[in-house]
Amino acid sequence: EESSYLKEMSVLLETTARNVGSWLAPMHFTMFTNKVVVALAARFLSYVYKCKRITLIGSQQLLMDCQIVKEAALKLPSLGGGGEFVRTSASQASMYRKLVEKEFGKVENILKMLSISERDAAARFLSIFPAGSALDLQRVLELKGVKKSDVQAAVEQFHGLKEKSR
DSSP, X not given: OOOHHHHHHHHHHHHHHHHHHHHSOHHHHHHHHHHHHHHHHHHHHHHHHHOSOOOHHHXXXXXXXXXXXXXXXXXXXXXXXXXXXXXXXXXXXXXXXXXXXXXXXXXHHHHHHTTSOSTTHHHHHHHHOTTOOHHHHHHHHHHHTOOHHHHHHHHHHHHHHHHHHO
């Protein structure tokens, strides 16, 4: 279910995109929307990391919220040109969609990690984030509320799996 906060944020994003789009040339508007997506996903993730503990239900709600924000971000390129629907080339649209999927995919994967058990956390983390660090795994487990001793064991398992994969 979409909260009033997310509805308000979507409207604000659309309004801002229309206003900025009316002032910028199409090339510059494309750069603007790319930067907005990167910043939006990074900000969303930073707020997730600021939480002390996220329950399974909380992670599911955050995942739904993330998908709503992602959908709003996907609409941005069409809102340039002062609110008129702007046609973008197929390659531009594809590149933009890939950027949105990549940036919000990181956030979605972190939130999905919150729903797995601690036992196989290191292996699952490596399969989802092959370039992920032990610090990233530690942050996810701390968000789940895992005990420090279990976090340390998972981090050690992560290092062992990382060594084997080299």
